[in-house]
Amino acid sequence: MSSVREIEISEAICGKTSLYSFPSQSATNANTMKLPQCSLSEPILRIRNLSKIYKMPGREESVIALKSINLVESTEFGPIREGEFIIIRGPSGGGKTTLLNMIGTIDTPTEGEIELFGTFISKNSSDSYLSKLRLEHIGFVFQSFNLLATMTAFENVALPMNLLGKLNKKEIRLKVRSLLTKVGLQDRMDHLPSELSGGEQQRVAIARALANSPELLLLDEPTGDLDSRSTVDVMNLLLDINMGKTGERPTTCIMVTHNPELECYADRILYVKDGEFQFQAYNSEKTPLVYEDYVAFLDVNP
Numbered sequence: 001m002s003s004v005r006e007i008e009i010s011e012a013i014c015g016k017t018s019l020y021s022f023p024s025q026s027a028t029n030a031n032t033m034k035l036p037q038c039s040l041s042e043p044i045l046r047i048r049n050l051s052k053i054y055k056m057p058g059r060e061e062s063v064i065a066l067k068s069i070n071l072v073e074s075t076e077f078g079p080i081r082e083g084e085f086i087i088i089r090g091p092s093g094g095g096k097t098t099l100l101n102m103i104g105t106i107d108t109p110t111e112g113e114i115e116l117f118g119t120f121i122s123k124n125s126s127d128s129y130l131s132k133l134r135l136e137h138i139g140f141v142f143q144s145f146n147l148l149a150t151m152t153a154f155e156n157v158a159l160p161m162n163l164l165g166k167l168n169k170k171e172i173r174l175k176v177r178s179l180l181t182k183v184g185l186q187d188r189m190d191h192l193p194s195e196l197s198g199g200e201q202q203r204v205a206i207a208r209a210l211a212n213s214p215e216l217l218l219l220d221e222p223t224g225d226l227d228s229r230s231t232v233d234v235m236n237l238l239l240d241i242n243m244g245k246t247g248e249r250p251t252t253c254i255m256v257t258h259n260p261e262l263e264c265y266a267d268r269i270l271y272v273k274d275g276e277f278q279f280q281a282y283n284s285e286k287t288p289l290v291y292e293d294y295v296a297f298l299d300v301n302p
């Protein structure tokens with residue numbers, strides 16, 4: 001059985017159940033006129049007939065969170081391809097976090113199958129198989145940062161490397177320094193989370209998510225708790241990571257957000273409602289926000 005400490009560490013890195021936030025009112029802003037950027041890259045994620053039904057302990061009724069959804073070539077909503085920046089939007093309770101948790105193997109499907117990096121995940125997959133898959137291939141970033149409060153920024157970022165056990169102490173030290181430098185926190189390495197701003201904590205969380213050089217970053221409302229300056233900074237950092245501009249290889253990103261203004265960062269926006277994909281939109285070119293324009297927009301549209 002896991003110790004309290006192990007559970008704390010595991011929850012910090014891989015998260016818990018969803019957080020609830022306000023529904024978004026507006027439909028997608030994406031430009032649907034041009035071809036997607038990632039149309040020719042390799043598929044890394046396919047979903048077939050995926051359903052999730054939550055049964056409430058001691059109660060008759062159940063909640064259908066996902067209804068037999070597909071992301072495969074033969075359907076309207078194709079697979080997620082290497083290098084894509086996907087945004088998932090939709091009203092509160094529509095199933096966004098459930099979908100992200102299924103892709104991240106944090107939660108198991110009731111029915112159906114996920115094909116991730118050529119391996120298959122279903123309700124029959126073992127915990128040890130899934131936790132190895134997560135540690136080696138997937139980075140997680142959450143709205144509430146989920147940093148371990150008693151560890152410094154350096155120690156938080158080193159944690160996944162220590163758990164994986166592939167690098168020696170010196171290699172880990174160098175990689176942590178490099179990652180924290182890339183996210184602009186070279187002067188904050190020895191700070192505890194409580195000594196950092198929200199935006200800084202989220203950048204530590206991003207550095208930690210990148211620790212084992214994952215192919216896939218899963219981001220659940222990563223800017224939900226940030227002010228507008230930090231929102232733009234974090235999103236620009238994520239776009240650089242996605243496009244391989246931080247010196248690492250390009251990293252596929254799947255991000256849940258309620259903020260329609262962030263759609264400009266995505267190659268493709270999937271709109272989820274009532275446990276199903278409603279529609280998708282493609283951006284011709286993923287583009288960073290200009291902070292001054294974003295703030296001016298927020299002033300007019302609070």
Ligand SMILES: Nc1ncnc2c1ncn2[C@@H]1O[C@H](COP(=O)(O)OP(=O)(O)OP(=O)(O)O)[C@@H](O)[C@H]1O
Binds near residue numbers: 020064091096
């Ligand atoms: N652990 C759980 N047990 C029971 N029901 C759950 C659980 N997690 C989610 N649900 C239900 O599944 C449905 C989808 O929830 P989910 O959190 O995926 O929606 P969401 O689109 O991410 O919402 P939000 O934007 O508010 O975070 C909701 O009806 C929710 O109440």
